[in-house]
Amino acid sequence: xxxxxxxxxxxxxxxxxxxxxxxxxxxxxxxxxxxxxxxxxxxxxxxxxxxxxxxxxxxxxxxxxxxxxxxxxxxxxxxxxxxxxxxxxxxxxxxxxxxxxxxxxxxx
Amino acid sequence: xxxxxxxxxxxxxxxxxxxxxxxxxxxxxxxxxxxxxxxxxxxxxxxxxxxxxxxxxxxxxxxxxxxxxxxxxxxxxxxxxxxxxxxxxxxxxxxxxxxxxxxxxxxxxxxxxxx
Numbered sequence: 001x002x003x004x005x006x007x008x009x010x011x012x013x014x015x016x017x018x019x020x021x022x023x024x025x026x027x028x029x030x031x032x033x034x035x036x037x038x039x040x041x042x043x044x045x046x047x048x049x050x051x052x053x054x055x056x057x058x059x060x061x062x063x064x065x066x067x068x069x070x071x072x073x074x075x076x077x078x079x080x081x082x083x084x085x086x087x088x089x090x091x092x093x094x095x096x097x098x099x100x101x102x103x104x105x106x107x108x
Numbered sequence: 109x110x111x112x113x114x115x116x117x118x119x120x121x122x123x124x125x126x127x128x129x130x131x132x133x134x135x136x137x138x139x140x141x142x143x144x145x146x147x148x149x150x151x152x153x154x155x156x157x158x159x160x161x162x163x164x165x166x167x168x169x170x171x172x173x174x175x176x177x178x179x180x181x182x183x184x185x186x187x188x189x190x191x192x193x194x195x196x197x198x199x200x201x202x203x204x205x206x207x208x209x210x211x212x213x214x215x216x217x218x219x220x221x222x223x
């Protein structure tokens with residue numbers, strides 16, 4: 001069975017501080033991992049995916065197979081980063097399994 | 109506007125009723141999905157569907173049924189609504205035939221309240 005765990009339901013940081021949203025996964029094969037973001041009153045949208053190895057809006061995420069983690073990081077948080085963040089995994093059934101989400105609040 | 113759209117945005121109904129939520133995508137995608145987001149913001153897949161295959165999450169009650177009149181639409185029918193069905197329902201679509209998993213594009217959501 002595949003599972004995604006986001007241990008922090010709520011996370012608050014001050015503007016300009018580094019932020020890390022944790023994600024751990026459980027999957028027996030080679031996973032495809034994603035971060036989705038939902039800003040207030042907006043639809044869920046893809047932020048980044050591990051195979052792209054890109055930085056989007058200053059966010060990066062590295063897949064660590066040894067630790068089965070895919071943590072999302074940004075060195076300097078901005079107020080506009082406040083949103084709900086979901087880590088997600090695609091397994092053999094080609095369906096997204098989402099974590100429970102982390103609500104990030106960036107304080108001024 | 110190219111997008112995934114859902115109607116209605118809000119739906120308030122009584123227990124025991126039957127209701128439908130419509131979803132349309134004009135992105136030319138081959139696969140569509142329904143998700144349920146509960147009050148704790150937990151997001152769970154309910155169905156995925158393309159022309160060839162319907163994949164149902166085993167935890168979804170059979171009171172829920174997807175209906176696809178064509179490739180651009182995947183409607184969600186719910187029979188005998190229960191209080192626990194209150195949630196936000198999201199439709200999504202993607203290209204998902206072969207190759208790496210593609211980005212899913214989500215609709216704005218339908219907030220269902222069962223009283």
